[in-house]
Structure formats: C-alpha cells, structure tokens
Amino acid sequence: MAAQCVAMISALLSLLSSGAGWLMSVCWAACLWLFSPLPLAVIAVTLYSLYYYLTKDYAFWSRRGVSGPPPKFPWGMKLKEQEAVTEIDRQLYYDYGGKRFCGFMEIHRPVLSLGDLDLIRAVTVKDFEHFTDRRQFIRSEDMRLMLTALRGQEWKARRATMTPAFSASKLKGMHQLCLDNAANLVQYIRDETARKGELELKDCFGRFTMDNIASCAFGINSNSFNNPEAEFAKHTSTLFKPFKGWALVRVLLVAVFSEWFLKLPDPIQPSIDFLKRVVKTTIQHRDQSNSSRRDFLQLLLEARDKDGNRLLSDDSLVTQSMMFLFAGYDTTATLLTYAGFSLASYPDVQRQVQEEIDAVLERHGGQLTYDAVMEMTYLDRVLSETLRLYSPASRLERESTKDYTLPGTNVNLPKGTLVQIPVFMVHRDPEHYPDPEKFDPDRFLPEEKEKRHPCAWMPFGSGPRNCIAMRFALFEAKLALVAVLKELTLQPTETTPPPPMPLDKKGFLTTPQGRKMPLKAVLRAKEL
Numbered sequence: 001m002a003a004q005c006v007a008m009i010s011a012l013l014s015l016l017s018s019g020a021g022w023l024m025s026v027c028w029a030a031c032l033w034l035f036s037p038l039p040l041a042v043i044a045v046t047l048y049s050l051y052y053y054l055t056k057d058y059a060f061w062s063r064r065g066v067s068g069p070p071p072k073f074p075w076g077m078k079l080k081e082q083e084a085v086t087e088i089d090r091q092l093y094y095d096y097g098g099k100r101f102c103g104f105m106e107i108h109r110p111v112l113s114l115g116d117l118d119l120i121r122a123v124t125v126k127d128f129e130h131f132t133d134r135r136q137f138i139r140s141e142d143m144r145l146m147l148t149a150l151r152g153q154e155w156k157a158r159r160a161t162m163t164p165a166f167s168a169s170k171l172k173g174m175h176q177l178c179l180d181n182a183a184n185l186v187q188y189i190r191d192e193t194a195r196k197g198e199l200e201l202k203d204c205f206g207r208f209t210m211d212n213i214a215s216c217a218f219g220i221n222s223n224s225f226n227n228p229e230a231e232f233a234k235h236t237s238t239l240f241k242p243f244k245g246w247a248l249v250r251v252l253l254v255a256v257f258s259e260w261f262l263k264l265p266d267p268i269q270p271s272i273d274f275l276k277r278v279v280k281t282t283i284q285h286r287d288q289s290n291s292s293r294r295d296f297l298q299l300l301l302e303a304r305d306k307d308g309n310r311l312l313s314d315d316s317l318v319t320q321s322m323m324f325l326f327a328g329y330d331t332t333a334t335l336l337t338y339a340g341f342s343l344a345s346y347p348d349v350q351r352q353v354q355e356e357i358d359a360v361l362e363r364h365g366g367q368l369t370y371d372a373v374m375e376m377t378y379l380d381r382v383l384s385e386t387l388r389l390y391s392p393a394s395r396l397e398r399e400s401t402k403d404y405t406l407p408g409t410n411v412n413l414p415k416g417t418l419v420q421i422p423v424f425m426v427h428r429d430p431e432h433y434p435d436p437e438k439f440d441p442d443r444f445l446p447e448e449k450e451k452r453h454p455c456a457w458m459p460f461g462s463g464p465r466n467c468i469a470m471r472f473a474l475f476e477a478k479l480a481l482v483a484v485l486k487e488l489t490l491q492p493t494e495t496t497p498p499p500p501m502p503l504d505k506k507g508f509l510t511t512p513q514g515r516k517m518p519l520k521a522v523l524r525a526k527e528l
C-alpha cells in the first residue's frame, strides 16, 4: 500500500514538472474555487431548485382525495429494482385502488391510472374532445411529425389524410407483397429446422414483419431472411435495442426536463438518416416513373387535396414511413410470437386452426386470397385471445387537453394531466375473463363478446385515437400463420416454458422472458 502511495505521488510530481503541469495547476485552482462560498451557494441553490421542481406536485393526488402509492423521491414512487411495468400496474390496480382509479407520481408528473371500464370509455370515446392527445414522447426531431406524436387539430387532419390508406380495398392491393414475404418465412422456417432442429420464433416473425414493412412502407425489398446483415435490417434493428447508457440518459433528460435536450447527439441518428435516404430515393424514383405498386408509400404519395396538390410533403412521408416501422414492427412480431407459442402449447387449438385452414383453402381452390383469410373465423378468435393474454402494448395513454371532471366523481383533472389505462391488467382481470390465464379462443365467440363491456378488450387501443392499422396488422399476422400452419405444426422444445409465458422485466412491450421463444416445427405430413 505504502509503495503504491509513493508511486502515485512521484507520478503526480513528474506530471507537474512535465508538460502536463499546467493542467494539474488548472484542476487544482478549479477545486479550490469550487469549495469557496460562492460556488458552494450556487450548487446548493441548483440542487434545491431541482429538488423543488421534482417534488412540487407531490400533494397533487392527496389534495384531490385520490388514493395511490405515497410519492417518493426521486422516481415518484417506491420501485423495486428492475420492476416490470406490468408488475407496477398490478400493484396500482389491486393494492392502491387502480381497478377503479388511483393516482401516482411518475418522477415529477402526476398520472391517473384508470381501470374502470365505464370511465375508460368516457375518456377515450365519449369525452374524446378532452383527450385527443397522448404524451409527446419523441426521441428525435424527426419523430415530431409522426401521427403517433401529433396533437389536436394537426393530428385530426393528418389522421383523416392517412385513414383511406388502411381501408379493406387498399389492403387487398398489398396482399401479394405480404404473400411473398409469408412464402419466404415458411422457407426460412423449413431451412432453420433442417439446420438446427429448432426455431427462434421471435427472430423468424421479426424478419417477416420487417420485410413486410420494408415492402409496404418503404417500397423496398429488405431481404432480411437471406441477408440479415443487409443495411436495412441492420439499421432498423438498432432502433429497437432497449435504451442503455447515454441513450437512456438523453431520453430521461428529454422526458423530465425539456425537449431542448433533443439537440444532444443521438446514438441512433445514423440509422434514422439511413431510413430517410431510403424513402427519399424511393420517392424520387416514383416521381420519375409511374409506379404500379399499391403500397402505403404510394397511397400516401397520391393523397391530394381538392385542388390536386399533394397533401404530404416529402419530409412528412419520410416521417410516416418511419412511424410504420416504430409502431408496426415489434407489435406485430410480438403478436405472432405469442400466437405461435399458444398454438404449440395447446395442440387441440392448433389442430382446429389447421382444419379450418384446410377447409377454407379447399373452397378457394388452394389460393390464399384476401377473402379466404377473412373467412377464417376460428383463427380470428385465436388471435383475439392471444392479444388479450399478451397485449403487446400493456398500457394506453391520454393527456387531458382541457380541464375535466371524472364522471360520477368530484375529481378534477386540470389540462395536461396524464391518464394511463392498464390494458394488461384489464385483460387479465378475472371479473372480465374468468380463469384469466387460461388460453381459450371461445371467449371471442360473438355471443360471448356481446356479454362483455366494449373496453374489456383494448389491444389496439380505444376510441378515435386507436391503432390506425389494426386491420392491416391482423391481416398480415393471419397470412403469416396460415402460410406456416398449412404446411407445418409448431411444437414446444424442452426449453419452452409452459403457459402462460413468463414476461421479460425490461421490455417496453410485452416481451417473452429472455427475449426468446424456442419452438420446433414439424412437417404436417410427418405427423400423420
């Protein structure tokens, strides 16, 4: 120890006597200045102001007589390390009264957690004019114009422009693109099975949804099955990595303090720039040559006002294409992954799906047409039940745009209050779904659905601000499953957990534990 001290002192002395001596002197002077009265006072005032800013609304809910976890510095509520969002919601729902409603602090911001279905309907549907917006959560300037982030009148106008691109007739135009990607998926599953004996299902479906969005929203073939190192796949995968290190700090600074921090360097900017270049090149190409493709990009490019002017600028088109990726890639891959897991875990359900596929395809001359997919009602129930148990988005959010009093109460929510709807908890509440962890597609028979409150199932949200692409998402998911299940049967491996699937604690979306879903696929002919 003594020898180490001597070595350190002699190193410092030699540094002082060397060219770096001036640096040491500056550091020393800075230290002395820092500990003199004026800077100490500045530091104390800054820390106090920060503390005041973060805690000034801690009495927000108690003043309104709303129950909830006691506010706690610095996160706003007591959190166990690495607690999953669904676990926090479970405590709010059952321990603090959130099954009706309760209030909590999210760092410095008061949030109402709303579990009562009538109140959810009031906020998302009946009194929508008070709740047209979500929290503005953007991590890059390029996201400001995304439909998901727009507010008020701007959102209304943009949503009206984009809605026609998601109609059933427009979907039919994208059917062939999705079908080609589904064929690649099946080939990939067969090859992987031959190579490794088992599949990583999330990866397989991730590649499928990636290719589908690349072809429908960016107008390119990303070819992620054959070349996962291709630029598009590489850049998009960086966008979906969990926030860590500097990226996390930057996002927290933006969320807690100010959007000014968006000016700080963003680690994903090179990937965003790459996507911008892809869309701009495609737009240029299509402007020069009349494209016959009927994908989202083309439909939005052709959206005109009554005087024939384009409704969306190039920049806005670029942003909306990126939004399709952010909103549609992981969500649809997650749905498919849990559907595959549930089918492998419940062989009787899988058999019934396959029988329906065989019967419908026979009626349609073996062709997987749009109408054939729409006739598969049992498959539809299977996906509805998958979305109930494993809704990819575990919460919805609304922000009040005007002062609002919760109906039937005297709880006043001033303009700007955040309301969260714990979808995951509602979907697994035994009062709405008896034996909630059981996978039972017959819960979605028309007569069963009729018995339930319309807000008891909200995987795609609720009211006018719901998922604009619900029809597309369900269609592409069904197409992928039919393409797989008409040839193959999914089975658990030795490492696949029994249902219900345990969930990852860190995921923002409902993610399988370990972010993996190992399964086997066997040829149907071999089963017989």
Ligand code: HEM
Pocket (backbone or CB within 6 Å): 147, 148, 149, 159, 323, 324, 325, 327, 328, 329, 331, 332, 335, 391, 392, 393, 396, 397, 458, 459, 460, 461, 462, 463, 464, 465, 466, 467, 468, 469, 470, 472, 473, 474
């Ligand atoms: C299974 C797949 C999907 C699920 C579960 C899902 C779920 C959701 C949810 C929960 C919301 C919020 C709704 C609300 O606040 O009430 C949403 C919004 C949205 N989703 Fe999806 N989504 C899926 C696929 C897609 C796809 C494939 C796209 C695009 C191609 C997409 C585009 C959007 C957009 C643009 C919004 C914002 C709508 C607005 O603010 O007006 N989603 N989605």
